[in-house]
Amino acid sequence: MKTIILEGKPIAEAIRRDVAERAGALRDSGRPVALAIVLAGEDPASRIYSKSILKAADRVGVDARLVEIPADGGREDVGGSIRALSEDEDVSGIIVQQPLPDWVPATVVEEIAPWKDVDGATDASMGRLFSGRDAFAPATALGVVEMLAGSRTPIESSHVAIVGRSAVVGRPLAALLLRKCDRGNATVTVCHSRTRDLAAHTRAADVVVAAMGSPEAVRGEMVGEGAVVIDVGVNRVEDPESEKGYRIVGDVAFEEMLGRAAAVTPVPGGVGRLTTAILLRNAVVAAESAAERAR
C-alpha cells in the first residue's frame, strides 16, 4: 500500500488565504478583527509562542496585540484585565496563554466572554461543545478535524480511536467528532494510559489519533491496514547525532506506518502547522459574529 504523507502546510495555507480574505472584508466594513493575547508572568516559551501568533496575525491582516501582566507583588489583577477585555467592544477575541504562573488562579480564564473565547479555554465553551452545540474548540483538536477532512476520510461513517484524554486535545476532539454534522457523526473510542489492550482498540479503528504525549508509542502493528493515522504528539528525544543533541518526534512510529497506513501525518510538519492558522480563523469567526450581532 502506498501511504500518503499528510502535510500540514498546504492545508494551513488554504486556511490562511481564507482568513486573510475574511479579515479584509471585516476591516473594510469598519469592524476589524482584534485579537488580545494575555501573557501573565514571564514564561519564555509562552512569550515565544505569543510572538509567533502576532507575526502570523500580521501576515493575514489580523490585528493582534500582546497584553502583558508581569508579576507585581500581589497588585496585579489578571481576572480584572480579562474582564475588561471581555467587555471592550473593540476586542473580538481573547487568548490567555498557558501555563499560567502560580500566582494566577486557573479559574481566571472563565472571565473570557464565551463569544470571544477563540481558544476554547473556558468551561462554558467546553460544556457547549460537549453538549453538541456551537462553540469555539481548542485549535489543536480542530486541526485534527481539518487534517481528516484534508485526507478525504469520510469522517461521518468512520470509527476513530483517540489515544489520550487531555482537556486540550483528546476530550474536545471526541466532542467535535460526535457532533451531528458532516465533519462529525463519527463513532469514537477514547483510549488512554489505563486502557487494557490498547492495540486491539487502535487496530479496529478506521482512524487513529495519537495524542498521549509518548514518543513513537503507536507502532506499526497497532494500526490496521489502510487506516488513517493522525499524530498530535510533539516529543523531544535525545539524539547525539543531531546538532542540537535532540530531535522532535511524534506519538507515532512514523516509518512503521509507511506501506501500512493509507495516510499518516508527519511530525514536525503535520497537525502542528495548522494551530496558529486555526486560532486566527477562530478570531475571524468571533469578529464576524460580533459584526452580525451589531447589525
Place this chain on the structure above:
Amino acid sequence: MKTIILEGKPIAEAIRRDVAERAGALRDSGRPVALAIVLAGEDPASRIYSKSILKAADRVGVDARLVEIPADGGREDVGGSIRALSEDEDVSGIIVQQPLPDWVPATVVEEIAPWKDVDGATDASMGRLFSGRDAFAPATALGVVEMLAGSRTPIESSHVAIVGRSAVVGRPLAALLLRKCDRGNATVTVCHSRTRDLAAHTRAADVVVAAMGSPEAVRGEMVGEGAVVIDVGVNRVEDPESEKGYRIVGDVAFEEMLGRAAAVTPVPGGVGRLTTAILLRNAVVAAESAAERAR
C-alpha cells in the same frame, strides 16, 4: 451462564439511607439541605415529576420546595428568579425542570450558580465534568455508574460501549467514565444512530449501555457472552393485552440477555429507580460544600 438481574431498588435504598444520615447531620449543624425546584409553565409531566421529588425529599429529611413561575403575559422573569435563588444563601441546590416552555430561553439554566447545579444542567458543569474535574453530573448518567459499581464490574479496566449521544445521558456518562478515578478510567466507545456496524462495537465491549431511546433495539446477538448490560431506555410500546393498552420497555431486548449477559438491568425497576435518590444526594453534596465554605 446465569444472568444476574441488577435491580435498582436495593441500590436506591442504600443511597437514600446515606442521604438521610448526611441530611440529618447538616440539619443538626444548622445548615440544612434546601433544594429549590423551578417549574416554569404548566407541563403536566414536569409537575408530576416535581411532586415526586418533593415526596422523595420529604422521606429522607431534605427540605425541598417548588418555585412555580406560571406564564404571565411576558412579565415573568425566569432568569431573574433563578439568579435570586443562586444568590440566596439559604438555598443549597437548584433544579430547573425540563422541558422549558417556549417563552423561556434555554440559556436561563446558565443562571444557576455552579455549586448549586445539582442536576448538572449548566454549560459550566458539563465543561468541568468533561475536562475531567469535579462537577455535578446529570442523575441518570450517575445512575449508570452506580449500577456498574453495584454489579461489581471493575469499571477501571473495562471497555464500555455507550449507545446514544444525548446531552443528559450518553455524553455526560462518557465524561464520568473517563475520569481519573476508580469509578472512571474506562475505555469508552460512543455509538449512535449514525454508527456503522453497531453490533460489532457492542459485541466487543465488556459493558453495553443502551441510551438511544429505541425500544428493545439492543438484541441478544449484539452483546458479548458475559457482558454487563445497562438499560437506560424508557419506551412506551403498544400492548393490546395490557390494561392500559401499552407497556414500558427499555432499549434492550431483556429476555434475549438472559443466559448470555453476566448481568442486565430491568426496565422498569433498573436505572430509573436511582434517579431521584441521586439527585437528592447531589443536593446533600451541595449543602455539605456550602457548609464547608462557610467555615
